[in-house]
Amino acid sequence: EIMTTGRIPMHSFYGMDMIAEVVAGISWVEACSVRVDFDGGAAENSYAFFVFFDSWRFTADEKQLNWLRKTLLSNEAQNATWLVAVSHVPAYSIGNHGKNQTVIDNILPILEKAKVDAYLSGHDHDMQVLTSNGGAPESGNSVVQIICGAGSRQEPVGKNPDSKRSKWAKGLVNGFAEHTMDNSTFVTRFVNGDDGTTLHTLTLTPRRDRRAVVVQKQALGFVSLGDWGDATGGLSATAKTLKSTLAARPWSAATQFIALIGDNFYENGVSNWDDPQFEDTFESHMDFGYDLPWYAVLGNHDYRQDALAQVIRTRINPSGRWQMPGRYFSPPIFHSGLLVSICAVFIDTQDLYQEGQLRFLRARLASSECQQATFIVVFGHHPVYSVGWHGDNDYMIRDVLPLLKRYSVDLYVSGHDYDLQWLQEDSLSFVVSGAASKERDTNYKPDAKQLVWSQGNVHGFTRHLATSSNLVTEFVDSETGSVLKSFSIPARNQPRVSTCPHCESPVLKQEDLAGVIRASLSPRMPNMNVSIYIVIAIVSYIATLESECVLLPKLMTI
Secondary structure, eight states, rough: OOSSSSOOOOOOOOHHHHHHHSSSSSSSOEEEEEEEETHHHHHHEEEEEEEEOOSSSSSHHHHHHHHHHHHHHHHHHHSEEEEEEEEESSSSSSSSSSSHHHHHOOOOHHHHTTOHHHHHEEESSSSEEEEEEEEGGGGGSOOOOOOOOHHHHHHOOOOOOOTTTTEEEESOOOOOEHHHHOOOEEEEEEETTTTTEEEEEEEOOOOHHHHHHHTTTEEEEEEEOOOOOOTTTHHHHHHHHHHHHSSSSTTHHEEEEEESSSSSSTOOHHHHOTTTTTTIEEEEEEEETTSSSSSEEETTTTGOOOHHHHHHHHHHHHHHEEEEEESBOSSSOOETTEEEEEEEOOOTTTTSSSSTHHHHHHHHHHHHHHHHHSSEEEESSSSSSOOSSOOOOIIIIIIIIHHHHHHOOOOEESSSSSEEEEETTTTEEEEEOOOOOOOHHHSSOTTOOTTTEOSSSOOOEEEEESSEEEEEEEETTTTTTOEEEEEEEEOOOOOOOOTTTTOOOOBBBOHHHHHHHHHTTTTTTTTHHHHHHHHHHHHHHHHHHHOOTTTOOOOOOO
């Protein structure tokens, strides 16, 4: 009866009475977000941003929570005039159902962190206004929860009193809430469904400082930490400082990925894809950044047992935050707005001459989308140049360095030596960030012509922030959180020149046939996956026989 105009989009989602039979067999209800520009607002950058999600069956589902964090903290959401979350179950309520602890524990902290203006819900068959911290709704100090579940049913309120959070309530009436927004006001009118009279009016105050968001709108950040896999070393201090970094501006809004640059598990890597070290070293220490991909490459210590097990862990759980889709790979281009982009390439320097890797590196760097990015950054465990204990790597100098220079790479980030270094050769910058969990003296070659700065006997990592004009790298002391050194790479004034302009982008390099079979037969690997990986490997192996400038197939997860 209400869908009569045919002109207004009607967004709906599941409630508790629909979940049991309709979606009992699926793993996640797709959430969505909608941007609505005000009249004339597109030019003025004035709009409301709505986020719809499931709050009944999948309230604590990590996939949905990751999506919710990423979406609400995105530049588009944070720069909205009004940010509104919409779902079925409220956090707090004085109605028949009362408060929902699962929503309070899992959803509400995300809404508060994102400074959501209003959370619209139903579930209780009444109308209510509450604030999560008990403050006045007009103060802008907390999420305002607006309950309107009286569309067709009515119940009394007050069964679960909460005098601190409850600001207004009306039961035993049918009705709806009408919301009117412009660039400065957000007015909610609770309407009696029987006679159209106004039961209550609420006016909200914007919570976010949009001017601060605009400053960082075109920034793109990432963090690099190498040789981090010693849980008994400096990893705890590094994790603590990294967590603080990601919670502070500009990194909280700008960071798009974490780079783990090898030697992920000391001293001897992992034995299987579900080795306890994934939990003991990675998950237990890095209990944050769940909305970010953690891209990892292999180091020499990872090869002491089953190196490919780290790849297979990603294949088994491709949506997890541990991301090593191949021994070498490149994610899609990272963007921040229209003006800043990064082409990131991850390589396996321990097995540099494995089938197709150098061909993959050449094709990816030469691809048009990589050449057109604001910055190109390559990650690998072994340095090209180093003044640390291991020194320069002759193989990297001979076979990788020419490609980095030929295709105008801006930054090569590595680990291996347990220190922090900045080296420079022409316009190509080198960072050694191998002190996340171990430390060692440095400057074994103080006269190295590439050396600009180094610091040994310290735990630390690097964080990087790109804008349309420069890429800034900061070396961070894990113990104190202070910046030891920073430098800036200017954006190139002239376009890069690719010698293979027609090259497509080989986004993910799948594993070679023999390697996948070996890993698939590891003791704790389910036998049912063997044939799946063989199929993937055969198609990928055929692809590697193609020419250097051919797109490697982006295979669907089976």
